[in-house]
Amino acid sequence: MKSFLKISSILLILLVLLTGCWDMVDIDRRIFIGNVGVDKADDKYLFIFTYPIVRKLVGGEGGGGGGGGGKSIYTIKTEARSFSEAVSLIAHRTSRRIYFDHSRNIILGEDAARSGLKELMESFETNTQTNRRSFFIIARGKAEEILGQESDQEVLLAYYIESLFKDSQNKGDLIIKDFSQVMEQIHSLKGNALMPAIVKTGKELDVHGGAVIKNYRLAGFLDPEEARGINILRGEADQTITAFDLGDKKMVVCEINRVDSKPVLVKSDEAPVLRYDIEIAASLKEAPIMKIDSKVLKELEETFASEIIKQVEKGIEKVQKDYRVDVLGVGEYLYKYKPRVWKKYEKDWENIFPDAKIIINPKVKFINLGPVI
Amino acid sequence: MLMDNDKISTRQAIVFLISIAIGAGILSLPRQVDEMAGQDGWISIILGGIITLIGGLIVAALVARQKEDAVKISEKLAGRFITWVIGVFYIIYFLMISAVVNQTSAEVINQFLLEHTPKGFTIFSILLLGFYAVRVGIEPAVRTVMVLFPSAMFVFALIIFTCLSKAKIDEILPVMTTPFKNIFFASQQTLFALEGFEVLLFLAPYLRKPEKAKIIVTLYTAVTTLFYLFITVVTFMVLGKNETKFFVWPVFMMIRGITAPGEVFERLDAFAITIWVVQIFTTLVGYYFSTAIIVKSLFNLKEESYLSAVFLPLFYFAANLPNNFAENKDLAGYVNYLIYPAAFFIPAFLLLLSFLKKAGGKS
Numbered sequence: 001m002k003s004f005l006k007i008s009s010i011l012l013i014l015l016v017l018l019t020g021c022w023d024m025v026d027i028d029r030r031i032f033i034g035n036v037g038v039d040k041a042d043d044k045y046l047f048i049f050t051y052p053i054v055r056k057l058v059g060g061e062g063g064g065g066g067g068g069g070g071k072s073i074y075t076i077k078t079e080a081r082s083f084s085e086a087v088s089l090i091a092h093r094t095s096r097r098i099y100f101d102h103s104r105n106i107i108l109g110e111d112a113a114r115s116g117l118k119e120l121m122e123s124f125e126t127n128t129q130t131n132r133r134s135f136f137i138i139a140r141g142k143a144e145e146i147l148g149q150e151s152d153q154e155v156l157l158a159y160y161i162e163s164l165f166k167d168s169q170n171k172g173d174l175i176i177k178d179f180s181q182v183m184e185q186i187h188s189l190k191g192n193a194l195m196p197a198i199v200k201t202g203k204e205l206d207v208h209g210g211a212v213i214k215n216y217r218l219a220g221f222l223d224p225e226e227a228r229g230i231n232i233l234r235g236e237a238d239q240t241i242t243a244f245d246l247g248d249k250k251m252v253v254c255e256i257n258r259v260d261s262k263p264v265l266v267k268s269d270e271a272p273v274l275r276y277d278i279e280i281a282a283s284l285k286e287a288p289i290m291k292i293d294s295k296v297l298k299e300l301e302e303t304f305a306s307e308i309i310k311q312v313e314k315g316i317e318k319v320q321k322d323y324r325v326d327v328l329g330v331g332e333y334l335y336k337y338k339p340r341v342w343k344k345y346e347k348d349w350e351n352i353f354p355d356a357k358i359i360i361n362p363k364v365k366f367i368n369l370g371p372v373i
Numbered sequence: 374m375l376m377d378n379d380k381i382s383t384r385q386a387i388v389f390l391i392s393i394a395i396g397a398g399i400l401s402l403p404r405q406v407d408e409m410a411g412q413d414g415w416i417s418i419i420l421g422g423i424i425t426l427i428g429g430l431i432v433a434a435l436v437a438r439q440k441e442d443a444v445k446i447s448e449k450l451a452g453r454f455i456t457w458v459i460g461v462f463y464i465i466y467f468l469m470i471s472a473v474v475n476q477t478s479a480e481v482i483n484q485f486l487l488e489h490t491p492k493g494f495t496i497f498s499i500l501l502l503g504f505y506a507v508r509v510g511i512e513p514a515v516r517t518v519m520v521l522f523p524s525a526m527f528v529f530a531l532i533i534f535t536c537l538s539k540a541k542i543d544e545i546l547p548v549m550t551t552p553f554k555n556i557f558f559a560s561q562q563t564l565f566a567l568e569g570f571e572v573l574l575f576l577a578p579y580l581r582k583p584e585k586a587k588i589i590v591t592l593y594t595a596v597t598t599l600f601y602l603f604i605t606v607v608t609f610m611v612l613g614k615n616e617t618k619f620f621v622w623p624v625f626m627m628i629r630g631i632t633a634p635g636e637v638f639e640r641l642d643a644f645a646i647t648i649w650v651v652q653i654f655t656t657l658v659g660y661y662f663s664t665a666i667i668v669k670s671l672f673n674l675k676e677e678s679y680l681s682a683v684f685l686p687l688f689y690f691a692a693n694l695p696n697n698f699a700e701n702k703d704l705a706g707y708v709n710y711l712i713y714p715a716a717f718f719i720p721a722f723l724l725l726l727s728f729l730k731k732a733g734g735k736s
Contacts, residue, residue: 132630180630187615336546
């Protein structure tokens with residue numbers, strides 16, 4: 001009798017503790033949003049969500065017939081004032097529960113970005129559902145266009161866009177940043193940041209260059225060369241392919257393997273003068289056939305170094321003179337390493353930065369010469 | 374009961390105390406120091422560690438001298454009335470501090486893991502487990518902690534190391550530009566995270582070698598301070614000091630921003646929360662146990678097992694006092710003031726008395 005009581009009481013407790021799961025949602029009752037797009041729509045935003053219909057994907061990826069007809073990606077749109085409101089509105093129309101844990105990209109349309117990003121960014125940041133690992137991208141044009149793109153290369157659009165950044169072979173030409181990295185920069189530069197950009201070109205999407213955010217507004221875009229220059233200056237241009245002329249219609253293509261960039265404060269008058277010592281390790285990818293010995297190599301290195309100066313200065317010119325916003329990290333460097341000097345500039349940095357003089361001092365070392373010498 | 378050797382070794386005591394200290398503070402400490410001391414917050418933690426060590430050594434000296442729990446000591450030295458005051462104070466203190474811990478854990482679970490599960494239920498299940506662990510005395514409780522602690526710390530360290538891939542080392546520069554006053558005030562905030570050694574006051578009769586109490590607190594302070602220092606510095610490096618301030622639980626937001634290499638486990642936040650809840654559990658076990666000991670000594674009882682059952686509803690009631698983050702923060706602020714008497718003044722007072730008594734005895 002005693003053991004019967006014991007066992008039955010244990011069973012009773014199990015009954016209470018193991019069944020009442022408030023939060024159980026089976027995986028087939030969930031929707032995993034792949035992309036989030038935002039465009040401006042009058043005084044509201046147009047939110048676009050895309051998600052894969054798993055049923056249609058099964059068997060499709062191996063190339064064997066696909067899983068029935070129709071599109072494998074579902075797009076749902078709604079007008080709303082914020083991210084959470086948009087989610088609550090589309091929830092009326094979706095058959096399953098919405099999850100953002102695996103969302104890959106958040107794409108903001110150009111109009112929305114130009115009209116001000118503060119509220120939008122805060123709405124993403126304060127929502128606990130936002131996936132902080134998704135890429136945070138500004139679209140040239142409308143986000144709707146980008147998300148309407150059908151790719152023949154990948155079944156899933158979200159995966160396609162993600163791979164453009166993640167598996168890029170030429171990383172220096174683009175700004176690659178996920179949500180957490182963009183927000184980190186937004187907070188530490190008080191509303192300024194560099195963000196990835198995306199554009200639709202015919203049947204493909206193109207992620208070259210980047211977008212410059214100034215005071216929570218899109219100031220403009222960078223072309224690949226400018227982005228490369230800024231990346232080299234910031235020491236973030238690993239795996240970058242670039243070329244330089246030798247004269248006589250000859251040119252050399254090389255890949256930057258590693259960049260190490262160190263700023264040094266030279267003078268601090270009305271505007272600071274800085275020298276960036278940039279050490280580059282590169283390899284030759286393509287060169288006219290010639291006898292390469294250490295003397296020729298020296299010349300090549302010097303020519304490449306002057307090309308680097310040109311490229312970096314082009315990038316600096318754009319953000320310093322055109323956009324007049326410090327996304328190069330100059331102020332950050334002064335604040336961290338020369339706090340006393342920084343005190344002088346801190347208040348009026350926005351106006352001082354365009355006058356700051358930046359000297360580029362690159363040192364190139366070829367570490368890989370290719371198969372023909 | 375089978376537990377006739379109800380004693381714990383020095384190593385067990387060290388691990389027990391460390392797992393009491395490492396708990397609720399993990400997720401929010403970087404924000405707390407950042408709010409006042411900015412990127413110099415890590416200096417505050419070292420400072421907090423030194424203050425903790427001072428308090429710890431006082432407690433250790435008392436324990437090594439008297440080899441009994443604080444209630445018994447004060448009964449011998451200060452008389453019945455003061456003993457009751459001290460006892461009731463410590464009960465309230467442990468109730469309040471576990472209320473803060475409980476509420477924090479319920480809130481985090483509610484926000485990120487189980488959205489629709491009522492807070493009361495998560496609080497109650499952790500408390501029930503805590504009761505189960507301490508119901509037969511200290512040894513099983515400490516053994517549980519000994520099993521949980523290394524695995525939890527290993528996984529947590531692994532997660533934080535993964536975060537290093539996004540760290541920018543110069544984020545903690547410039548050093549010492551914040552006024553020292555701010556750094557010092559921030560170090561007071563760290564006490565809430567670092568303390569836990571006052572439990573030693575009530576562990577004393579169960580220590581196999583109470584004379585080694587100094588080694589216990591020294592190692593305890595070193596490990597907890599370094600652990601919190603490591604987490605805070607990594608958080609500063611990944612999020613930057615401006616964004617750290619922004620989040621209620623910055624460490625958790627940092628973990629949400631990283632992907633484990635290889636993408637086998639894309640999200641690490643679920644792991645982190647699980648580990649964290651385990652640490653919360655061990656923290657509560659410590660306070661729970663101490664409360665039972667106090668009552669046992671106050672009433673001169675032999676057994677504390679049924680006492681912990683009496684305290685279950687009390688702990689539950691206390692945990693439901695604050696209802697949201699803001700209220701909980703206020704309560705944590707008050708508890709922070711209680712730490713000074715609980716961990717510094719009362720032990721120092723008792724130690725002083727014990728010196729006086731001895732001197733008096735001699736003369």
